[in-house]
Amino acid sequence: MFTSLRLINFKAWEDTGTIALKPVTVLLGTNSSGKSSLIQSLLLLKQTVQSPDRSVHLNLGGDETNDLFNFGSFDDVLKRGTQSPREFSITFAFEAYEQSRVNEGRFSCSYRQTAVGAAAIQELALSTGAHRFRAVRKEKENYAIFIADETRPCAKDKNLAPERSIALPAEAIATLGSNGAIAEDLSLVIRRELENICYLGPFRRKPERDYVWNKTTPGQIESDGHRTIDVLLSGALSKDGKQNEILDGISYWLARMKVAEKLTIKQLGRSSRYEIIVHKDGIAANLRDVGIGIPLILPVLTAGYFAPPGSTVILEEPEVHLHPLAQSVLAEFFVRLSRSRHIQFIVETHSEHLFRRMQTLIARKETSAEQIAMLFVERVADNAILRKLKVDEFGRVNNWPQHFFGDALGETREQARLMLARQQEQN
Template sequence: MFTYLKLTNFKAWRTTGGIALKPVTMLLGTNSSGKSSLIQSLLLLKQTAQSPDRTTHLNLGGDELHDYFSFGEFDNVLTQGTRTPRQFSIAFAFQRQRPARVRAGSFEAAYGQTSSGGIAIQELCLSTDGRRFRAIRRERGAYSVMVDDEPQPRGKGRHLAPERSIAFPAEAISLLEKDGPLLEDLSLAIRRELENIVYLGPLRRKPERDYVWNKSMPGEVGSDGHRAVDVLLSSALTRNGEQSAIIEGVSNWLARMKVADKLEVHQISRSTRYEVVIHRDGVAANLRDVGIGISQVLPVLTVAHFAPAGSTIILEEPEIHLHPLAQSVLAELFVELSRKRQVQFIVETHSEHLFRRMQTLIAKQQITPKDAAMYFVEREGKAARMRPLELDDFGRVKNWPEGFFGDALGETREQTALAIQRAKELRARDGNVPG
């Protein structure tokens, strides 16, 4: 689980300051305020860690099949107006829930532009259990490898350049002798945390009328949710208890949202094709023929049940096309499954209903403020600004931002004033009518 994130000179962020990440973290705020940049920073590191080229320092994307985002060039990532040094940085901390050789650690990397226009790590720092390993770029692409507070580097040279942002090369590991295995374990733990990010974007693919099942469980749902139905088919058509629980869980949550009574998979004749059937009010219909809200939330529910324990599930606008009650129930999904399945949710949302239900769940003590974090992101001139929302034990916000989710009280006040004014006008008009 990620426990901390900090960005400096990254896109809209001069600095985020330290952001505490909890089992359920919600990012709220205005459009184009910088919320998505927070998510993209982790996905940038994930696609870098998965890059086939181990010598790359940062994979800005461009491969539509394997990358989550194309970030463009260095200047597209660097905050506009950044002066010397022209660098941006990403830092995070993590804590592993399963027994592991490295239970917790931190990552921080600063990136700059080379004379040829590429991106190079200026400084990489990996830490765990009070130990700190750094790679610092010197002239002509050479790196110094430093350990803890030792005044002299363990080694220098171009051959000591970091790999994929998260690892030191084999030459550096060998150079560190007895400290080498710890650094290897730390790099592997960081890689695992990034690989365990599961991302579902705001635009999910529309459903098909029927599907072919290849008799295997897919490895992922996909950023647009296009493999969600494959997961449901595998869950429904195999006898594996853990896999079978996925479709049952999805069906139960659809019922709790009151968008369907249940979900089933039907084989079409004796072919290899199957359809997803939605039952509601005694009527069975193909997924293609029901409201779009069901097909859009289906990947959200699927990934929440499918992601392995220890995963960080990042969701953008999970509430899209859902009615208010269903949006509210999403908060219950995040709270219950984060605890039951040991997964982390980082949710970017515009839904007032989702937020209000989170407040209620805190008031009902179904989740405590220490396990939930909510942030409001807004623009201050050209820069993004982060406001941690301070909630008490009853879910009340102590530092309510101006214009947050509109002004419901103001709208009610204005409606009441207009109603009174109109009543007066009607009485005056009726009083002037000749008898």
């Protein structure tokens, strides 16, 4: 789980400060305020560690098949107006779900532009407990390796450049002696934290009428929801003792949202093709024929049950095309699965209904302000500004930005005033 994040000179952010991340973190804010940049910083590192080129320092994208985003050039990531040094940085802290020699740690990396326009690591710092390692870029592309706060490097060479932003190369590990194993384990745990991010964007693909199951389980749901049905088919048709666990869980939440009673899978004859059937009000319909709301929420619910314990599920606008009650129930889904399955949710949303239900859950003591972070992002001139919403034990927010969700009470007052005025005119 990611426990904090800090960005400096990254896209809209001059400096976020240290942002505390919780098991459920909700990002709110106006359009184009900088919310997505917070999410994208972690996705940039995820696609870097998954790059086939281990020598890459930062994978800014361009491969439509394998990359999550195309960030463009170094200048597109660097905050506009940044003067010397032209440098941006990403820092995060984490707690590992799986117990090992490294149970928590911190990653910090700053980047500058090379002569050919690529992003190159200026300084990488990895730490866990009392162990801290740094790789600092020197002249002529050489890198110096430091342990803790020592001012003299234990090695300096052009072959010591970090790999995929998170790892020291084998030559550096060897120079660290007995500390080398810790540094290597730390990089592996950081890589696992980033690889275990499941991301779903706001644009999700429409369903097919039927699907072929090739008797395999996908590694991950893709950012547009692709592979969701493969997960459902694998979960329902595999003989692993957990048959229908995911399907039953999804059916429960669809019923809570009052959009369907359950989902089932129907084989087409004796072929390897299957339909997803939605049951509601005594009618069984193909997923393709039930409107867009259920197909769009299906990847969100599936990700919550399919992501391995300890994963981070990042969602942009999960409420798309859902009616108000269903949006509210999403808050319960995030809270319950974060606790029962040890999944972290980072959710960017514009839904007032989701937010209000989160307040209610805190008031009911079904969760607490210690388990939930609600962050508001706004734009002041050309800078993104973050405000942590202060929520008390009754779910009340005492530093709420004015007019973001409109003025519901004011609208009610105005309606009452107009009704009274019209009645007086008629009398």
